[in-house]
Amino acid sequence: MAEISPASVPDRPRLPGWRGIVADWSSDQRAFKSASWKKAMMWIFLLSDTFIFSCFLIAYMTARSSTTVPWPNPSEVFGLEVFGTELPLLLIAIMTFVLISSSGTMALAVNYGYRRDRVTTARLMLATAALGATFVGMQAFEWTKLIREGVRPWGNPWGAEQFGATFFMITGFHGTHVTIGVIFLLIIARKVLRGDFDTGRAGYFTSRRGGYENVEVMGLYWHFVDLVWVFIFAFFYLW
């Protein structure tokens, strides 16, 4: 089937407020006038992913607030001893800053992509991937430490048994997202570096021409991973 070209449907001018939303949604063919199909689909995927993470966090809330056994104090559990002093949540704080830094480099990569600065875009994406990999590495370290201390999905030495189950489920699912993000960052960075988006080279699986918008769509996913961490950081580690 031939693609419905965006050009064949001229954008109507924006109406203010609700009238604009109703006009866009009730019009022919496209509800999302300025967003391409790939951007719209990424947003819709992220919405569904939000629901998955929400379900995990809500399950955690339910478990924590319904147990009669005291919840382990995350401030102490995730503390790290550095040069003899116990620092609460040190590793988690560093992980947070690493992930925020990676979000920043990704945002810059999107910007340089639209300027068609191939090399800078690829470099920034590789930096993002490196920071993401660092994050996953630190998470592996954290998991190892807790497992050595006796945390299991069915129990732990400090309190409510549900602690381990929710911890491994939530951070594991988030870590998986980061890992997948790193892999895709490397794939797209390679395409950018090779000039696929300048020469219009067809994608291997899709046989479609990509554009620098692919970098932005990749960025949406990456910022989402950072966004989820914001909620995990607040609700699981600090609450």
Next chain:
Amino acid sequence: MAELTAHGPAHPEPHAARAAAAVHEQGQHHPLKVYFIVWGWLFVLSACSYMVDYVGLQGYLRWSLLLLFMLLKAGLIVAVFMHMVWERRALAYAILVPMFAVIVFVGIMAVESDYTSAIRTEYFGVAK
């Protein structure tokens, strides 16, 4: 009807499509300064949430500060890094309005877990 046949999928216009794609690619051009400012704020807000724990605030003050910093960070990421403020409202509402379902779910499960907790205390005593 005439418009439909002229612009339907059976008659793609490659030149126009390519031109439109090129126009679209010029979208989301914003000065770097905006990103650096947001980046800085994300660092500051994260440090603030960490300080809440480090200083050891407890109770409602702790929870409300954590929620405040969390929502500000989430807002900045979605609005600027994910370009939501520059998208059309139809997209923004389609993505953001369903979040209220999550809030309702949180409410339902908060009530439910309160009930479970009460039953557990009632029948099993406080501790194991």
